[in-house]
Amino acid sequence: SAVISQKPSRDICQRGTSLTIQCQVDSQVTMMFWYRQQPGQSLTLIATANQGSEATYESGFVIDKFPISRPNLTFSTLTVSNMSPEDSSIYLCSVEGDTGINTEAFFGQGTRLTVV
Amino acid sequence: DAKTTQPPSMDCAEGRAANLPCNHSTISGNEYVYWYRQIHSQGPQYIIHGLKNNETNEMASLIITEDRKSSTLILPHATLRDTAVYYCIVLNSGNTPLVFGKGTRLSVIA
Numbered sequence: 001s002a003v004i005s006q007k008p009s010r011d012i013c014q015r016g017t018s019l020t021i022q023c024q025v026d027s028q029v030t031m032m033f034w035y036r037q038q039p040g041q042s043l044t045l046i047a048t049a050n051q052g053s054e055a056t057y058e059s060g061f062v063i064d065k066f067p068i069s070r071p072n073l074t075f076s077t078l079t080v081s082n083m084s085p086e087d088s089s090i091y092l093c094s095v096e097g098d099t100g101i102n103t104e105a106f107f108g109q110g111t112r113l114t115v116v
Numbered sequence: 117d118a119k120t121t122q123p124p125s126m127d128c129a130e131g132r133a134a135n136l137p138c139n140h141s142t143i144s145g146n147e148y149v150y151w152y153r154q155i156h157s158q159g160p161q162y163i164i165h166g167l168k169n170n171e172t173n174e175m176a177s178l179i180i181t182e183d184r185k186s187s188t189l190i191l192p193h194a195t196l197r198d199t200a201v202y203y204c205i206v207l208n209s210g211n212t213p214l215v216f217g218k219g220t221r222l223s224v225i226a
Binding site for chain 2: 108
């Protein structure tokens with residue numbers, strides 16, 4: 001299994017500012033994934049973060065708004081830039097572990113962001 | 117990845133079996149059926165997955181129809197702590213990000 005630590009667990013931010021969310025994994029993983037969960041909604045994939053290359057963004061998400069860093073195989077950051085109240089969501093990072101014949105995804109506890 | 121269809125909500129009495137259905141009629145031959153759940157204020161948690169055979173682990177059982185177009189997650193003795201949103205996802209195994217549908221909100225009632 002993989003243990004994921006996310007920081008901060010929650011924050012209240014002023015509109016127009018930026019917040020960087022950190023994701024630390026206790027083992028080396030090839031890909032890390034960032035999701036957004038808006039209030040009362042399901043999870044939506046923002047981007048896939050590969051070490052040594054630029055992140056791959058899903059439709060509707062752009063690098064200028066959600067820059068991602070992946071400096072090594074155990075760490076990634078997601079920045080929510082120039083925030084507006086519509087960015088209020090839970091942001092989660094995820095990795096996939098390969099436990100032999102099983103491949104399951106592990107998630108952090110999430111960062112609950114409120115923009116005021 | 118194939119899409120799935122789940123009922124938006126279900127209730128289950130505590131101690132009874134919870135049977136959560138999922139339709140995945142466009143699943144392809146090399147796609148697995150995965151189940152995750154998300155308890156309030158937590159990240160999603162893996163439950164079980166299968167290809168075509170029924171599977172059982174310490175958390176649940178997964179029953180996949182012979183034509184693989186639908187499946188049922190069974191929690192044999194539901195407890196209040198099983199109250200969560202349950203997501204049925206189909207995908208190829210390995211480094212493919214999960215695509216979440218709306219899931220089923222299961223409420224276990226005392």
